[in-house]
Amino acid sequence: MSSPRYWPSWLLMGLGWLLARLPYRLQMGLGKRFGDLAYHLIGERRRIAEVNLRLCFPELDADARQQLLRRHFQSVGMGAIETALCWWGPTAKIEALAHIEGQENLEAACARGRGIILLSAHFTSLELGVRMAKRPLRELGYITTAMYKAPHDPVVDHVMRTRREAHIGGSSIRDDDVKGLLKALRRKDAVWYAADQKPPKRLGTVVDFFGQPARTHIALSRLARMSKASVVPFFTLRCNDGSGYRLIILPAIEDQLGTDEAEDARIINDMIEAVARQAPEQYFWLHQRFKLSDYNPYKAPAKTDT
Numbered sequence: 001m002s003s004p005r006y007w008p009s010w011l012l013m014g015l016g017w018l019l020a021r022l023p024y025r026l027q028m029g030l031g032k033r034f035g036d037l038a039y040h041l042i043g044e045r046r047r048i049a050e051v052n053l054r055l056c057f058p059e060l061d062a063d064a065r066q067q068l069l070r071r072h073f074q075s076v077g078m079g080a081i082e083t084a085l086c087w088w089g090p091t092a093k094i095e096a097l098a099h100i101e102g103q104e105n106l107e108a109a110c111a112r113g114r115g116i117i118l119l120s121a122h123f124t125s126l127e128l129g130v131r132m133a134k135r136p137l138r139e140l141g142y143i144t145t146a147m148y149k150a151p152h153d154p155v156v157d158h159v160m161r162t163r164r165e166a167h168i169g170g171s172s173i174r175d176d177d178v179k180g181l182l183k184a185l186r187r188k189d190a191v192w193y194a195a196d197q198k199p200p201k202r203l204g205t206v207v208d209f210f211g212q213p214a215r216t217h218i219a220l221s222r223l224a225r226m227s228k229a230s231v232v233p234f235f236t237l238r239c240n241d242g243s244g245y246r247l248i249i250l251p252a253i254e255d256q257l258g259t260d261e262a263e264d265a266r267i268i269n270d271m272i273e274a275v276a277r278q279a280p281e282q283y284f285w286l287h288q289r290f291k292l293s294d295y296n297p298y299k300a301p302a303k304t305d306t
Contacts, residue, residue, distance in 0.1 A: 013155065035074035038073055056211070072282075102251075109230040110141065114227075115186060116137075117231045118190055119271075129235075130144065130164070146170070146191070147172075147193055192234070195268050196272055199218075205218050214290050224258070253267065
């Protein structure tokens with residue numbers, strides 16, 4: 001990773017280190033401006049988000065959806081700054097920004113003495129939320145472990161894994177390492193698991209999400225049965241007043257899962273949707289969530305000669 005081809009990546013990591021040392025409100029202001037810039041620079045991702053918002057919020061008129069789209073890009077920009085804050089920010093500052101809702105639900109799950117799956121989703125503050133989960137879990141005797149999809153850039157991969165592991169106290173597990181995940185749950189770790197990425201066809205079923213058919217993971221209920229882990233919904237939302245973040249911890253749901261994989265997927269999608277509707281600009285709309293083998297709403301219309 002010392003090759004000159006990786007120097008831009010190391011420079012980007014250095015910029016992140018510097019940004020992590022700024023005052024919080026200045027960080028969020030810069031994040032919004034980064035998001036405004038990204039709105040203009042990444043047109044293809046903007047088009048994907050436009051399609052997603054049109055499908056998921058048909059009740060909004062075009063102007064309202066456009067405003068939501070602009071706020072979403074600002075939220076993505078703030079999320080980039082929050083990632084730097086997560087990796088290099090001081091613990092005292094980060095813990096002061098965390099406002100826990102549902103501590104009793106986490107305590108009840110920990111009292112069962114099993115591994116815990118922190119069921120989450122791709123909100124723009126997700127990276128910071130993983131670090132914020134460390135303190136309440138540590139106080140209850142749990143180590144935090146996070147699943148991740150390896151970036152293509154080895155510099156980013158290295159920094160992400162080492163900084164995460166330095167702060168959460170546990171390890172990082174690749175999203176295709178099922179054995180590693182089961183091992184962590186059986187030793188009674190708390191594993192952060194995002195359930196809203198589109199899975200391979202063999203690991204998914206099609207159920208509604210925001211009223212649209214979406215291929216959804218069925219692995220979670222299988223993992224819960226195999227490991228006997230508690231499944232605790234855990235979401236991180238940024239407070240609009242600049243005071244920090246809501247760590248939303250809902251009652252464990254493993255007793256609701258296991259009768260039918262499609263029904264399990266529907267339960268999980270409904271839960272993620274309910275939280276996303278609280279702050280729709282903070283959910284990650286830049287993925288082709290609704291693309292299926294026989295349905296592609298993201299396909300650009302064919303050009304016609306005039």
